[in-house]
Amino acid sequence: LRGVQARVDIRLFAAKRQPPPTQQSFLFSRRKACACIKTVVATMGKYVQAQRRGKSGIFKSHCRTRKGAVKLRALDYAEKQGYIRGVVKEILHDPGRGAPIAKIQFNNAYRYKKDNELMLCTEGMYTGQFVYCGKKATLTVGNVLPLKALPEGTIVCNIEAKTGDRGAFARTSGTFAVLVSHDEDKGTTRLRLPSGGKKTVPSTARAQIGVVAGGGRTDKPLLKAGRAYHKYAVKRNCWPKIRGVAKNPVEHPHGGGNHQHIGMPSTVAKDRPSGRKVGLIGARRTGRLRGVKKVGQDKD
Numbered sequence: 001l002r003g004v005q006a007r008v009d010i011r012l013f014a015a016k017r018q019p020p021p022t023q024q025s026f027l028f029s030r031r032k033a034c035a036c037i038k039t040v041v042a043t044m045g046k047y048v049q050a051q052r053r054g055k056s057g058i059f060k061s062h063c064r065t066r067k068g069a070v071k072l073r074a075l076d077y078a079e080k081q082g083y084i085r086g087v088v089k090e091i092l093h094d095p096g097r098g099a100p101i102a103k104i105q106f107n108n109a110y111r112y113k114k115d116n117e118l119m120l121c122t123e124g125m126y127t128g129q130f131v132y133c134g135k136k137a138t139l140t141v142g143n144v145l146p147l148k149a150l151p152e153g154t155i156v157c158n159i160e161a162k163t164g165d166r167g168a169f170a171r172t173s174g175t176f177a178v179l180v181s182h183d184e185d186k187g188t189t190r191l192r193l194p195s196g197g198k199k200t201v202p203s204t205a206r207a208q209i210g211v212v213a214g215g216g217r218t219d220k221p222l223l224k225a226g227r228a229y230h231k232y233a234v235k236r237n238c239w240p241k242i243r244g245v246a247k248n249p250v251e252h253p254h255g256g257g258n259h260q261h262i263g264m265p266s267t268v269a270k271d272r273p274s275g276r277k278v279g280l281i282g283a284r285r286t287g288r289l290r291g292v293k294k295v296g297q298d299k300d
Helices: 002-016 024-045 049-055 075-081 223-231
Strands: 084-092 101-107 114-122 130-133 144-146 155-157 179-184 188-192 199-203 208-210
Touching: 084 114, 101 130, 130 144, 179 199
Parallel strands: none
Antiparallel strands: 084 101, 084 130, 101 114, 144 208, 155 179, 155 208, 179 188, 188 199
16 A cells, blocks of 8 residues: 555656746747737827817816806797897806806796796896897897898897707807898898808897907906916816827827927828827818908808
């Protein structure tokens, strides 16, 4: 029995012993280690800020202190057939918005109650003013009428893109659009927007008469970083903006180099991967605008 046990122990010991590594197996293990290191290096890096904006929650708008959505009244029978009267109860400051807003109170057409609406404040509006909404309202600053009821050349703001969407164009402080022409055959109206571009909208779309209040806001310089910080703190996380060339190569495609330079074309295709899609995306043209601004001119 002792001999049998000894033979089994010897066999187990021989099985546990491993042969010395040959040259071939040593090279294989070295290649494997190098491949692992390369894989680790390839996966290291950072997402550029443009990628993080789409996913991260820290770039969402800051709306906790805002007063509410600023819209025209919901389109109803009273506005389609005649008019409805409201009164300006209060003029408010809305954090994150350059223009003041007006709290306007209307009588509910179907129940015994009041409806409060937040609308844009036009220049010249005051508390206690009566505001009329509807196709038979008068042509007065602050009133809301369909575009087909307005003469050509009227200055309007908070214009609907589609009938009943409650306001889409010319909503920022100091802006307005000009009613250029009506096309009665097609039932459309041509507008000149604050950008200088032209827009054709349905003639049944509504607009507020006048210029949005709070104009000239950008004339005064911010002067210091603290004012810019507080300006954008109530809007969203979009300040300060760091240039791509000022970053490291790991953080931005334009980063790195002994001098701050892009080192590649600044234009980039629309279908590039999200980490490379920085700069002038899908640009039709680049460079400075020279000569007369042709967009704002009438082709008529």
